[in-house]
Amino acid sequence: MPKSKPKAGLTEIGVKYLFLFGSMSLFLFLTACSSSVDVSRQSVTNLxxxxxxxxxxxxxxxxxxxxLAPTxxxxxxxxxxxxxxxxxxxxTEKFRNCMQGNQLTFTSFDVGGGFDFGFPETMGASTANEIADRCSSTSGVNAIIHLYYQLRSSPTNKDRSEEIVSCIIRAGIVPSNFSVKDYRTYPITELALVDEATAVTAVQFCEADPSGTFVG
Structure with a gap:
């Protein structure tokens, strides 16, 4: 679920994290079939x-x-x-326009597809998160952004778990005996040596660029 991390000041900051949607159900878009359909197109489209x-x-x-695509x-x-x-x-621009139209400020997505945003102190974190969730859905963020970064990181969908774990350990956010099994089994927040926001950001960085070095 998206998380909000308000900070003191005239403007509070909400921090959002995007993850894989592999467990979400698929909703099929039914269309009528015609006998005149070009058979050569059947390999491209599920009729x-x-x-x-x-x-x-x-x-x-x-x-x-x-x-999940809204349009x-x-x-x-x-x-x-x-x-x-x-x-x-x-x-990104559709999302930015939606956020700005609802008094939320947004700059850009990070390398893992996550983002943070600002909102008026009088609005409150709960309302701001609801608006951000709605903008994510209606603009196509949920369907596009995280997958875009996944494709850039691993075009062939190679299992890079060992590389990711090495990157996470290098970042210093988990014990040195952190394993691939730990990575696949436990939420990073259960084993992290740092605060939740830093841990999640580091994992997103390592999943996007396992060969890199995260600097919190």
Whole structure:
């Protein structure tokens, strides 16, 4: 779930984290089939559901994200199993406009697809989080942004767990005996040696760039 970390001052800051949506249910978009449909297109589109027949290394994730797409435009961004920088920027601007239109400030996404935002002190964290969640959904952020960074980090969807764990250990946020099993089994907040926000940010960094070095 998204988390909010308010800070004292005239403007409070909400911190949001985006994670994989692998456990979310798929909602099929049913379309009518016609006898005149070009058979050659059946390998591209699932005619029963209207969802493209994703088959690449990130196919399952694309199916999940396609089901989250709020508009045909966002669906089209996903249909070719690629997300371009232009498409990512288009979604970012939609999100920024939604946030600004609701008195929230947003600058950019981090390397893992997470983001922070500011909101008026009089609004309160709960209301601000609800607005940010709504903007994430309606602008296509939930369908596009985190997957965009995943594709950049690992185009072939290679299991990089060992590299990620090494990066997390280098960041100094977990004990040196932190293992791949720990990474896959426990929320990072249960084993972290630092505060929750730093731990989550470090993991996002390492998942996006396992060969890098996180500096908190």
């Amino acid at each position: 029963e559901s209207g969802m493209p027949s994703f088959s690449g290394p990130w196919a399952e994730e694309f199916r999940t994200r396609y089901s 045909p435009e966002i669906q089209s961004f996903l249909a070719d199993e690629q997300i371009s920088e232009i498409e990512m920027q288009a979604v």
